[in-house]
Each structure stands twice: as structure tokens, then as C-alpha cells.
Amino acid sequence: MSAYPHPQPHPSAVAERRPPKFVALAWAGLILGIVGVVGSPVIIVNNITAIAAAVGFVLGLIGFFGTRKIVAGIGVVLCAAAVVITVLVQKNVVDELDRISRDVGASFDAAPTDVGSAPSLPAPSPVDEIAQPETNERNYLPMNVGDEAWTGPVGDEGGGSGTSFTVDRIELDPGCDAYGLPPESGHTLVLHVRVATGDDQMSAMDAAGVLNPYNFVEIDSSGVSHRAEFGTCTAPEKALPMNFGVNQKYSGTIELVVPEASGTLALDPGTLINGPAGWEWTY
Template sequence: MTAMPPLAPMPVAQARPVKFGALAWTALILGIVGIVGSPIIIFNNLTAVVAGVGFVLGVIAFFGTKKTLAAVGVALCVAAVVFTALAQNAVVKEIDKLTGSGPAQTLNVGETFHGTDVDITVANPKEFTTGKYSLQPNAKAMSYDVTVVNHSDKPWTSMLVIQATAGNAAAEQVFDSAAGFTGAPTQDVLPGKEIAFKVGFVDSTGDITVQVGAVLGDKAYFIHKR
């Protein structure tokens, strides 16, 4: 009997090497961490950064062999950042409700801002030169009359923050007690009463914007166009 020739060995299929697989899994895990941490205020700042790193890794992994896994990781990371932003905005709005503050308003100098507890008017812009005893002696400046009327049913603590910009630069506030520029008063304003004072700022080119707001309350911007 003629012997059968030996069979040739069957070729063994080579396993396709996995490329960027670890990055795809990492993006997926970081996206999940970002989603879980998004509702947790303060901590979600960290998890949002983690999700951002996961997004970058997922984009890189998308050019590997685990495209579906990488795409899911990228989507989770994007969702984590979006959820974090929504959660933080909701907290800011809730704080505004608790403190009585609302969105800032922009008005022209001479107009009145009607806030939650008080009405604030910034008017009568006047040019002047600071005195020699001012913190900014002999400087060209602008002054404004500020009037605060308490229309609430309780005393209002005058804790105003007043700042200004001239053009595109911050304007330095004038402090000159001899000329009556001593900053915002701190005494309480009784219901139905008002308090008036003046503020001054070292002048520069461009329009002046005077920002007036309570520490825990409303805020308004008064534009002095020139």
C-alpha cells in the first residue's frame, strides 16, 4: 500500500494586536467617574478635570482598535462636563435666591436701579482735581452722587461694594476726607429712609462704568458715556 504523504500544517490565524485598548478603557472609566461626581458640589470640579483627561484619551484611543469603547468613553466624558456645569449653575441660582441677589443690570448714569431691598441711583458726574491730602494728590478725577433708598420693611445694612472702570482699565477710587470722599457708608438705613454720599475715581480715557452692589445682594452697572 502506498503511504499517504504527510499533510501540510494548517496556518494558524494570528491574533490582531490591540492598539490603544488601555486608553479606551481608561476613557470609559474616567467618564463614569465624572458622571458620578458631577452632582457633588466642589468635588465635581475635580471630577470634571478627570473627565476632561478622559476625553483626550478617548479621542486618541478612537484611532486604535477599540473604536466603539473609545466613543462611549468620549461621550461619557462630555456628558460629565455638561452635567457638572448644569449642577454648578443650579447651585449659583439657589444661592442668589437665598441671598436675595438677582442678575446684574446695566443702566446709564442718572437712572435708578430697583433692587430687592433698595433703589440705587448714581448721578451728577463732575470733573474735579484731588486735593494735596488725597491718597492720589492733584489727580484728574470724576465724582458721582450715590443715593440709596430702602423700600423694604426692615433696616438695610449698608455694605456696598463700589468699583469702576475707565475705558478698559480699572479706575482707582479717590479717598480724600477733606473733600468728602470717604468711601461707602456702613450705617443701617431704616425702612423708607435714604442715604446719600459721593464717590470719586481717578479719571482716564473712555467711558466710565461704576459698579454698585451689596456684598450679599443686588448689583448694578452705571455707564457714563463720554
């Protein structure tokens, strides 16, 4: 036995030789905490970074029981802060959107409802009050410019569900508006039309289909019918709307291209059953 005692290791050396524990989790919690804090003010990505911060919070708690307590503790604090900041930012955004929605709604409520500048159009007249002429040899109703025509459900004797329309003027070869294009051949006809709908939605929708530029036919002096084409001479904003609502009034133009400068213009929707085929005007 040696007379000299064996030297004992210093306590700090024992601590240094202690195997690391949960070091990776502590650093992962710290990194996710930094990512969460950086991304929390960004509304587009803060949901993702908040989830990452929540994961980092759990990893930091586990890492706190390891050998990198300070690193894990900082990660836990950063992750918690990231989640809190994200919640506050999103709450502020929701509150701001609610405020904008209320302001917009209030502006619509306060908007003036005076429509005094709207065109004064006749209300739909009952069908029995409209003097409908007899059909001609082509089964069309001859009309004069300014006459009121009516279309509506079959059997609606009162006419309150139908739609009335009037061709007030037929303009021949007007000057084109800005960016308008005259036809390469033929003549431009611009029909100035007024419409008043009744209380039946299907009737209003059918009337919009009837007053379609492609439903018009020109009958020349020799009796030959030519399908009218759609014109592009006048500005689109002047055109009659393509859809009609119930109990409403409209005014606008229908632009056509026809071969002859004068003749007979027929509106033939091809959908009327057990009645006239359509209407015709001489221009």
C-alpha cells in the first residue's frame, strides 16, 4: 500500500464530465422562440410562427430539466412572448376590420336615396289597356315609333306581371362615339328604348331575352328578310341593360347593323307561342 493518498478530482472537473442532457431541445426551443417573436407582427405568417412558438415552448420546458437551463429558459420566455404578441396583433386586425365594416355600412345607410335624375318612364300598363293592333301577313304586330308594346306571361289579363317597352326613336347612321367603329358595310340603326317591368321575375328575365340585338330582322323593299347584326359605333354605356329586375324602369339604346338605309325592322324573339311572332316598325 502506498504511503501517499490518491489525489481526489476537483468538484468542478466532475461537473464538467457530466453528460449533456436535453441540450438539443433547449436550443430548439430558443430558435423557435426567436422565429415566433420575429414572425408574430406579420399578419400573413404569424399563425404558422405561433404554432412553432407553441412547439418551442414545450421543447424549452423539457430542456429546462437538462444541462442548458439558461438557454431553455430564454427559449420558453421568447415562445410565450411570441404567442401573446400574435394574439394581440390578430385581435387588433379583427377590431380594425370590424370598424371598417361598420363605417362602410353607415356610409351606405346615409347615402341619399333621391333618384330624381333617373329617367321618367311610364309604369307598366295592364294588357287590356294597351291597344294592340292586329297582326299582319307575317304574323307581326305593326307598331309606330312611340307605341307601347307588351310582353308577359300567357293569360295575364291584368298585365301587372308583364313588361312594357317603347321604341321612342330610330336613329340612322349617327356619328360614332369615341373609340366606336362604323360598320364595314350596311347602315347603323340606333334604337332608343324605354322599358318598365312588372312584378314577375321570370317575365322580366324573358323580356331581357326578347330585347336582344340578335332578335331583330330587317325586311327590305322586296320583302327579303335579313338578320340584323350587333353594332359597335356607339359607346357601350349607352346600351340598354342586358338584365331586368322586377318593378323597375330602364332606358337605353340598341345598336344594329342592317343592309338597307330604309325599310321595315322586325323584332322576332322566336319564343312567343299561340300569338304574334313579334313586332315591326317602318323606318
